[in-house]
Structure formats: C-alpha cells, structure tokens
Amino acid sequence: MAYSRMKGKSWKARFQDIPKHRKIAFGLVLIILPVLFFVNLFVFSHVLALGDKYEDRYQMKKLRLETAHGNVEFVRSTNEKVQIEVLQTNSKERTVKVKSVGDTISVVERYGRLSQFGSRPSTAPSRYKIRVSLPSSMTSIDVTAEQVTGQGLIAKTIVLDANAVNLTKIESDRLRVETRSDATIASVRVVQADIRSYRHATIRDIVVNQALTVQTEAGALTFEPRNATGQVQVDTAGSVTASERFQDMGEGVYRLSNSNRPTIELISETGKVELK
Numbered sequence: 001m002a003y004s005r006m007k008g009k010s011w012k013a014r015f016q017d018i019p020k021h022r023k024i025a026f027g028l029v030l031i032i033l034p035v036l037f038f039v040n041l042f043v044f045s046h047v048l049a050l051g052d053k054y055e056d057r058y059q060m061k062k063l064r065l066e067t068a069h070g071n072v073e074f075v076r077s078t079n080e081k082v083q084i085e086v087l088q089t090n091s092k093e094r095t096v097k098v099k100s101v102g103d104t105i106s107v108v109e110r111y112g113r114l115s116q117f118g119s120r121p122s123t124a125p126s127r128y129k130i131r132v133s134l135p136s137s138m139t140s141i142d143v144t145a146e147q148v149t150g151q152g153l154i155a156k157t158i159v160l161d162a163n164a165v166n167l168t169k170i171e172s173d174r175l176r177v178e179t180r181s182d183a184t185i186a187s188v189r190v191v192q193a194d195i196r197s198y199r200h201a202t203i204r205d206i207v208v209n210q211a212l213t214v215q216t217e218a219g220a221l222t223f224e225p226r227n228a229t230g231q232v233q234v235d236t237a238g239s240v241t242a243s244e245r246f247q248d249m250g251e252g253v254y255r256l257s258n259s260n261r262p263t264i265e266l267i268s269e270t271g272k273v274e275l276k
Helices: 002-007 011-017 020-042
Strands: 045-048 053-055 062-076 083-089 094-101 104-111 128-134 138-150 153-179 183-197 201-204 206-216 221-224 231-236 240-242 247-250 253-255 263-268 273-275
Touching: 045 053, 045 083, 083 094, 094 128, 104 128, 128 138, 128 153, 201 206, 206 221, 221 263, 231 273
Parallel strands: 062 104, 062 128, 062 138, 138 153, 153 183, 183 201, 183 206, 201 221, 206 263, 221 273, 231 263, 240 273
Antiparallel strands: 045 094, 053 083, 083 128, 094 104, 231 253, 247 253
16 A cells, blocks of 8 residues: 555655655765765875885785786885885886775786776786885785795785795795795795795795795705704605705604704605705
8 A cells, every 4th residue: 555655656756755864864875985985096095107106104014915917026114114116117007006904005906097996906917016115013915926026024924926936034923935936035034834836946044933844846945944943854756965964864854953843844746855
C-alpha cells in the first residue's frame, strides 16, 4: 500500500518528503568525498619528473617502492628525513609518484600525462634512476626495482625484490632478498635473513644472531664472514672450497668457531660454494 502511494508521487514530491536532517547529511557526503579526493591527490601526493626532489616533513618510518623498471640508489640522509630525487629518465612522460599517508611513504613509477590521477605502477618498460636518502630510524623498507645499489639500508624489516642487488651495508632484524641475477652485500648485520639469488651471491663481513640462509640456483656462492659465525651447513651439487679457518666436520658441515652458533645454511643447486 505504502509502495503504491510512493509510486504515484513525482520525484520532486519524494524529495520534499525526505527529512531535512537527512538532506543535510547527504549533501555533506557529496561535498566531503570530492574534497578528500582532491586533498589526497594534490596535498599528500607529489609527482616527480627528471631533476625533481621530494623531502618528507614528518620523519616517516616506513618506505614502499614499486619501481620495477627503475634503478634505486640508497644513501644516508643528512637531516634524518626521507628524500627522493629523480636522477635519470629516458622519457619525459616517465615520472615517479610519491604519496605520504600516516608514517608511510609509497613510491610508484607512473607514465603519461595523467600520472597524478593514479596509484598503480606503470607496466610500460623504461629506464630511469632515483636516489633515496634514508635516516637510520626506519622501521620498514619494501622495495621492488630493476636494480638496487648504494651505501646501504638500516631498518627493522627489509624486503628487496630486484633483478640485481649491490649494497655496501645492511642492518636489519628481519631481511629478505630475492634477485633474478646477482646479489652482492659487503657488510651484513642481521638477526634473521633469507637471501636468494638466481645467479651469483657474494656475502662479506657478516654477523648473524639467529639464522641465515643464502641460496643460489645457477651461479657461485661466496661466503666471507669477518667475525665468528659458528657452524655452516653447505648443500650443493657443485664443488666446495673452504679456507683453513673453516674446520671440515663432514657431511657438508664447516665449523668456524664454537662461541657463536647461529643457524647458517648455504644452498647452491649447481654452482661452486666458496668459504673465505
């Protein structure tokens, strides 16, 4: 009955029947949503082209880079703030979008004139390089890139997914590195770490508190700890070369010291393993 009465009314009459407080609430929603959209678009996000530089104002703690086609160089921040600079690009339409929300900075590669109006990384292949300056107070770093280089990274949690990684230093509680080519890290200080490289992996000057796994599929693995690392388990179909300071315990077990005993496992499917 009520439906039939409503069906016979015009749209104007239906609108007049709506309570005033509901009209106000509905109008506020229509106003607030576009305002939030444009504030998020033009206040909390920035598009960087060649030569542009971004610096956060609130000392961010988390960094997420979705730059699958770019080379990322990490350096230490001089003022304890995150700084991002576009150093090279082979296309004027190739940009980097930086978005800051809460304590997190997200960086995605964008392409085209409408780069400002999207948050997904571009799938168009390109070549570009960005420099990221990071403070030592980061809690989380998550990177997807073509190549990762630079002075190093310090954070509680670090995840690197790249074609190649070549870093001077990494300090982390939880570290995960996956590369489709080579992985080279000169100095590593970790609690737990998992490093997987399709080709060669070279890990030097390493200190592990709990566990470390280094794995290669089609290349050589070089493990060169400066300090005592206790016992190393080697699993490989290739050859093993160990220096005199590694005591061969048999069945792929090599002991460096009795004092520090983290779980260290080196896995190489086809390549040579070298203990220095």
